[in-house]
């Protein structure tokens with residue numbers, strides 16, 4: 001087993017991993033930048049080590065600093081968390097080359113899944129349905145135009161190295177294609193140093209449905225049901241729930257079989273997510289995220305499985321403690337992402353509590369939200385016997401939650417949860433457009 005983990009991350013996910021380590025009897029060492037010296041994760045961890053100045057490129061993305069910090073502090077593993085280096089094949093390789101355990105899939109697997117064109121081809125090879133699109137990447141306008149004609153407009157131009165909705169553009173008319181290709185490719189080049197793009201049919205109002213998967217090094221692969229993440233802004237998730245109102249036992253079983261087949265073929269180890277778009281009761285592969293996701297607590301609440309603990313065990317070469325038969329989806333869970341709309345210092349903090357409420361956050365009175373990183377400051381997750389109870393509980397929890405000193409999106413989240421569109425359970429990835437109309441913003 002692993003005895004000490006360097007946590008190469010910050011914020012609420014670092015706190016989440018520290019908590020898992022403590023329960024597992026593992027020493028936690030938080031790597032922090034100068035901006036996070038007084039953060040909750042640093043305060044809670046057994047040990048902490050500064051890895052550089054505030055800018056992420058100098059600290060949380062600084063591979064030599066992170067690897068040497070782990071060695072100096074006698075860690076035997078590194079947990080990359082989410083974002084930052086969590087999907088860096090190079091980081092995974094440098095960690096293992098240094099004789100440490102990388103808590104994630106092997107470097108080659110990350111590299112393969114990181115190229116969405118290759119990932120899609122792998123899905124096709126293993127009989128997983130995909131969204132109609134260009135056969136591979138598109139570079140010249142003539143090839144792209146021919147592919148788009150064949151797929152049929154509207155099409156979406158996507159970055160092969162994409163993430164966080166960057167390098168993604170919708171094209172509705174042939175005459176716009178050349179310009180949009182150039183913009184998307186330029187954006188991809190800027191964000192990922194890789195301008196490779198591909199085309200897909202643009203589905204106008206699909207559901208975003210993803211399955212949580214866990215796998216160990218003995219070939220056991222299980223799925224933990226789905227999360228519906230259709231409420232998005234600029235292709236970024238805002239609200240996540242499980243089960244999805246669009247998924248019945250049949251569709252879940254079909255997606256589950258595809259997920260398990262794909263992950264088995266990849267020799268995957270650890271926690272991962274397979275993302276699908278669902279339209280008219282059919283699912284289409286979109287991508288695999290080779291890491292734990294922000295919204296993993298939703299699945300933890302409906303399955304009772306500690307995803308981070310199983311991920312760490314799998315990385316340590318231990319078998320999963322669950323089989324597919326053990327996994328029963330019970331009740332309903334809902335997560336609202338609480339984002340800071342500006343950096344600042346928290347002057348007042350009162351988190352909600354009570355039955356069925358979980359808060360994953362790094363905030364407290366005096367906590368600083370630095371300007372350098374992601375805006376996520378808290379995840380509010382509730383459990384209910386059913387969707388109706390869950391929604392009422394989320395409304396209650398949001399009404400209790402008080403954060404002062406930094407502006408947040410809490411009021412907006414409350415409007416979303418209480419909107420007729422969200423309450424109806426019938427919506428697609430364009431849900432927010434309709435919700436905004438309803439609430440008049």
Ligand code: ADP
Nearest residue numbers: 156162163164165166200201202203208235429
């Ligand atoms: P990223 O990795 O940048 O987050 P994804 O491939 O996961 O990109 O897609 C993010 C979101 O973009 C999806 O949840 C969906 O809302 C939208 N999207 C992606 N592909 C399509 C498509 N072919 N049709 C319609 N919407 C899409």
